Amino acid sequence: MKEVRSDQQRQANETPIPRSGVMRTVPRSVMPASAPAAEGPLVGPNGASFDVRPSDPLLGNIDIDAVVAGVPEFYAMKGMFFNALAATLGERFVQVVTTLSSPPRGGLYLPFSDYPMRDFLRVYDAAARLSHPNRSSREAYRRLARQQVAAFRESALGRITMHLATDPGAALMRYTGSLGALVKGPSARARQLGPSEVQIDISSFRGTLEYPLGNFEALVMGYGAKPTISVDVRGPDALQFVVSW
Numbered sequence: 001m002k003e004v005r006s007d008q009q010r011q012a013n014e015t016p017i018p019r020s021g022v023m024r025t026v027p028r029s030v031m032p033a034s035a036p037a038a039e040g041p042l043v044g045p046n047g048a049s050f051d052v053r054p055s056d057p058l059l060g061n062i063d064i065d066a067v068v069a070g071v072p073e074f075y076a077m078k079g080m081f082f083n084a085l086a087a088t089l090g091e092r093f094v095q096v097v098t099t100l101s102s103p104p105r106g107g108l109y110l111p112f113s114d115y116p117m118r119d120f121l122r123v124y125d126a127a128a129r130l131s132h133p134n135r136s137s138r139e140a141y142r143r144l145a146r147q148q149v150a151a152f153r154e155s156a157l158g159r160i161t162m163h164l165a166t167d168p169g170a171a172l173m174r175y176t177g178s179l180g181a182l183v184k185g186p187s188a189r190a191r192q193l194g195p196s197e198v199q200i201d202i203s204s205f206r207g208t209l210e211y212p213l214g215n216f217e218a219l220v221m222g223y224g225a226k227p228t229i230s231v232d233v234r235g236p237d238a239l240q241f242v243v244s245w
Contacts (some may be wrong), residue, residue: 049232054217058138060157062208064125066117071206075117075185079109082120084149084151085144087128096126111155114184120208138210145214149222157181166217167225168220168245175219199245205237220245 052058086093097103101121109115124144125137125230130138152158152175161178165171169192177192186207190200202212213229220227225245232240 001166015111049063049089049227051076051229051230052213053226053228054221057136057203058142058210059136062125062141062210067206068121071118071121072185073118074115076183077120078111078119078182079104079113079115080111080155080157081148081182082109082115082123083111084148085120085123088127088131089123089146092126092130094226096123102213112157112165117183117185117215124211132167135172135195136209141208141210142217145211146221148211149218152182168223168243169196169198170220170244171219172200176200176213193242197242200241200243202241203237203241206241209233209239212239216241216243 061178069225082104086104086107089096093107097107097174099122100116102116124141128140128144129137132143135143153162154180157178161174162171165174173190173192176188179186179188186202186204188200188202190198200212200216209231216229217227220243227243227245229237229244230242232242234240
């Protein structure tokens with residue numbers, strides 16, 4: 001990733017993105033499906049690289065149909081993450097059920113059973129927009145993702161996974177290591193770069209980057225620390241997060 005000088009000419013298929021005051025360009029071909037094609041100067045993701053703190057709002061809206069269309073059928077998530085969203089939707093969940101490929105029997109998801117990620121994204125989109133109606137959908141996704149960490153912590157697996165995590169770095173490492181048991185499809189690996197910095201690489205990624213972003217922010221803030229996260233979209237299915245605090 002190189003700084004774009006004022007004397008460099010941008011190609012027609014590139015979109016400038018601010019990253020800590022540095023304008024960068026990334027070909028549209030590597031942008032994730034959720035990236036808006038043209039929103040002007042965004043504070044946040046537009047398919048490139050950026051640095052963000054919890055107080056920095058993300059602008060731009062997500063086309064959930066485009067996102068869902070890019071998710072393979074076998075991608076799945078555990079029911080524990082669905083139930084909290086269904087509770088958030090309340091009576092409106094009935095409306096979302098009609099858009100799902102595998103709605104839960106009796107309206108309740110089994111915590112450790114697998115359900116389509118496509119369905120998760122539909123439910124997540126509806127819950128985010130309902131919970132944060134005055135925010136951009138990107139910011140709404142991110143804020144709801146912070147709340148999803150609580151659902152994981154309260155689960156049996158979450159309590160086992162996180163009980164020995166005494167600082168943000170340990171929490172990030174343990175959480176990332178548990179994703180293989182919670183999600184089918186994407187894979188993640190983390191490594192400690194320093195006492196207050198962790199790098200997380202996600203491959204075979206499908207969905208919206210606001211979800212892992214919000215998760216990582218919540219893990220750090222849970223220890224009273226203030227995170228800064230550098231996000232690098234390395235391709236249509238590859239993300240890198242460097243979390244520092």
